[in-house]
Amino acid sequence: MISIIVPCYNEQEALPLFHKEVTRVLQEMGESYELLLVNDGSRDSTLDVMRTLAQEDGHVVYLSFSRNFGKEAAMYAGFCNAQGDYVAVMDADLQDPPALLPKMLELLQTGEYDSVATRRVSRAGEPPVRSWFARRFYQLINKISDADIVDGARDFRLMRRSMVDAILSMSEYNRFSKGIFGWVGFRTYWLPFENVERVAGQTKWNFWGLFKYAIDGIIDFSQAPLSVASWFGIGMTFCSILAILFIVVRRLLFGDPVAGWASTICVIILIGGLQLFCLGIIGQYIAKIYLETKHRPHFIVAESNRKDAALIR
Structure with missing residues (x-):
């Protein structure tokens, strides 16, 4: 079975579109699956959308936080509740193309890899200043830490159960998943793809938020x-x-x-x-x-x- 973890914060517009597309892809794959939708204290109607999807689709499992705990906590909650032999993390805005899932599963089933991770090969549509700082961040953290983070890496990846169990064993409160994925090791294949624009809604990340996230990553994984x-x-x-x-x-x-x-x-x-x-x-x-x-x-x-x-x- 494949478990798809989807952290959601104010995604009432994008979530129905994501559910339609990912369901189509998973049904074409012919594998059993579950969709773990994690509501991270949304202030819009995201929870109502999740309830409706759960009533209409037996594959949907939703978890709604008591408040906003952040994307890292939402991903961790998904890992704690995922029951699949393969576990994926995806964003609800369709910037992580569900169409890549068949290729990712095929690579894992060869037995050569434990994880298939995605990386953007372009940053079309992203402000040049943000792109420049992002590239410098990846260069810096790879030089000063043990974390192996590829430039353009996304949280979107498909993992074997063994890697998920290793991630769960790291129960630290201050979590930086990109670093954790690299620190636990395992054989990872990096699947490149072109940048995709958000299908609906507004991004929740501004420059200051990304800067603080980068500082947290450096402190969490480097002395x-x-x-x-x-x-x-x-x-x-x-x-x-x-x-x-x-x-x-x-x-x-x-x-x-x-x-x-x-x-x-x-x-x-x-x-x-x-x-x-x-x-x-x-x-x-x-x-x-x-x-x-x-x-x-x-x-x-x-x-x-x-x-x-x-x-x-």
Whole structure:
């Protein structure tokens, strides 16, 4: 059986179109399947659409969160409730083409791969600034972390049960799925496709949201920022020693006091700024530790049409 996990946040317009298209593709494949629709605290009629689809289609299982927990929590809830031998993650806006599913399943059934992941080979329709920052992010995180993330990688992938179980074993609260997919390893085939425009509705990601998501990914999978803070400290200490020697030698040999308070203020501001920057980096890691130690649930399901669904995890 194939389980399709679909995180949804304000997707009342796109969800019926997605259900129609993915159902057509899955029925043509001739495999048994389930559609796990996860309502991530939507403020529109997404939940009503899910209820209607569940009444009309026995393959539809919906989980509705008590509030908005974020896409990562929605994906994790889907993994916890997926019952298929193969599990896929897809967006409801049809930017992840359901037509790729037969090819993905065919590749997995060869036995050569454990996961078939998708990557966009073009960013048509995306703002140039966002595309540039996205490419720089992928280059940076691959250099400073153990996560293997391909440029243009999407969350859309089809996995064997063994890989899903490995992902579930990583129960960390601060989740960055793109990094988790790469960290667990397994044999992955990257399937390229052209960028597809959203079929309906508005994107939920703005530039600031994507920037914070990128920072979370770097902190979750790399200790490099802490190393940078340490090297800043070592560098500034070395520069301070040189400055002290210069001032002492100048005073002893030439009897020339150091003139000007402006340069002194500039140095104080520079050092103070670097100290605050380094403290900010350390603070981000401490905040992540703080959230982990609370052991709060990743999600809380307020409503579902599956009686044995995992409601809190």
